[in-house]
Amino acid sequence: MTRLFIALCTLIASPLAFADIFAPFRETDGSTNWQYVANFSSGVLIILLTLVVLILFVTWRRARRYNLALEEIRGHLEQRVRERTAKLEQEVSEHVVTTKMLKSSQSYIQNILSSMPLVLVGLDRQGVITQWNKRAEQISGISSDDAIGQNLWEIYSDITVAPRHIEQALEKGEAITLRHSQPGSYHFDITVYPLHNYSDPGVVILVDDVTKRVIAENMLIHHDKLSSMGELASTMASDINTPLQGILFDLRSFQGALESGKLLPPGTESSPESKHLHELLESASESGRKVESIIRNLLQFARGRSDKPQNANVVDVIEHALEQSRDVLAEPDTFPFTSVQIERHYQDNVPMVPCYVTELQQVFLSLFRHAYQALIEKSDAGFKPRIDIYVAENFDALSIRVEHNGVGLTADEQMHLFEPFMHSDGSIEQAKVGAAKRLSLAFFVITEQHQGHMAVTSDPDTGSAFHIQLDHE
The missing domain is CATH 3.30.450.20 (PAS domain)
Structure with missing residues (x-):
């Protein structure tokens, strides 16, 4: 069979085979034996079919083996895909939760920052x-x-x-x-x-x-100061008044005895020593009267304070402060406050203002004291000290201005004028402007206690002007 197949293939492959394909099946007489042709063709077909079947079987076996391997690989892949998918789903779920938490935290923090x-x-x-x-x-x-x-x-x-x-x-x-x-x-x-x-x-x-906190702290501090000052003023006035009255009584008695001539030898009443003694007694009596006026002011301050504002005429308060200034403001070796020319510019029918009368009076007394010190610093030949006071209604507020022609304030002094004075104790920096030129208490009384406004405009050469505005409604 194999040889026949090889021969058949050789015949097919040979170029001469196509010349006479039936030559192997001819008889000696030249006729073709078709029975041999049929048998040969059948055998060849059977061989070819057998080979094809064998090839198909081998191919099927290989394909089956490959399919099994592929099925196994696919199973492993599907398992890995399922595991990876589950892991990815878990990671995605965790990522979603983390993202939500981050967004929530970010939104929370942003709301905190915004609020x-x-x-x-x-x-x-x-x-x-x-x-x-x-x-x-x-x-x-x-x-x-x-x-x-x-x-x-x-x-x-x-x-x-x-x-x-x-x-x-x-x-x-x-x-x-x-x-x-x-x-x-x-x-x-x-x-x-x-x-x-x-x-x-x-x-x-x-x-x-911290404006509200600072204002509240300042109000508490100043209220404590005012209360302490009231108690201290009352105590000091009571303690000083008793010996002062004794001193004044002794001065008046000595002055009366001296004027009667009982203490001087006859004929010496008009001597220079007698005149000088009279001048000393008069000066001592005048100083005593000023101290007495200061004591009255302290007592009035201590007893006149109230917890509620009262309607008052600011002009009357100013005039009372001027009267007190005449009694208490005087420096040795210079002119007294009574020598200062006071120019009043009061509007008619000034409305009443709800205020703390005693504290407001101390504000004007502080302003007049400040102005008096500035006038003294400028006292020279030909200088005429003057204070101008303006009071007028400005819409729904009362405008007050106190001007003087003394030495004005520098820019640095204006900056620190309304700040509290701090003494240096190693931990607090010494303020550049001394306590004598501070108006912190006056500023507090106007701005915090009366809810008004206070400012200063000044020039070192021409003087200063203090501006106050109080609501009268």
Whole structure:
């Protein structure tokens, strides 16, 4: 069979085979034995079919083996895909939860920053804004979208913080605190915090409006001061008044005896020594009367204070303060307050003002004392000391102005005029303007106790003017 197949293939492959394909099946006489042709063809077909079947069987076996391997591989892949899918689903679920938590935390933090009553500004090292909360928008009038990404000092130059403060906080790695205030208007505590463990160095600026707290603290302090001053004034006046009355009585008795001539030898009543003795006694009596007036003022201050405002005529309060000033203001070796020319410019029918009369009277007494000191400093030949007082109604408020032509205030003195005087004790810096030139108590009484306004305008050469405004409704 194999040989026949090989022969058949050889015949087919031979070019001559196509010339006479039936030559192997011819008889000697040249006729073709078709039976042999049929048998040969059948055998060849059977062989070919057998080979095809064998090839198909082998191919099937291989395909089956490959299919089994592929099924196994697919099973492993499906298992890995299921495991990976489950893991991805878990990771996605965790990522979704984490994302929600991050969004919730971010929204919570953002709401905290936006709801803070403090101004919060985030800056990088170059001064570019990275955070700008709602309070910052309200104070500056600049929206967050317009602020973030911009240089702070280019869009909001009014802020007190300077670039050197940013550098100082970053270099030291510590928070620095600044105080920015305008007495009677606002008080701000500014803190610059450096950011730690952050890839891009920067700072956070917190601006806390402590105006109400400072006002409340100042009111408490001044109320305590006024109460203590009232008690002290009453005690001092009572303690001083008894020996003073004894001294004045002895002076009057000695002066009467001296005038009667009983203490002097006859004929010496008009001697220079007698005249000098009379002058000394008169001066001592005058000083005693001034001390007596001061005691009356202290007693009036101690007894006249009230917890509720009372309607009063400011002109009467001013005139009473002037009367007290004439009694108590006098410096040795210079002119007394009575020599000062007082120019009054009062509007007719000035409305009544609800006020604390005793405290308001002390305010004007402090102003007249301040003006008197300035006039003394300028006393020279030909100088005519003068104080002008203006009182007029201005819309729904009463405007008061006290001017003098003495030595005015420098810019530094004006800056510290209404601030409390602090003595240096090693921890508190000595103030540049002394207590004699301070009007902190007067400023408190006007601005805090009476909810009014007080300001000063001054020139060292021409004098000063104190402006007060009180609501009368």
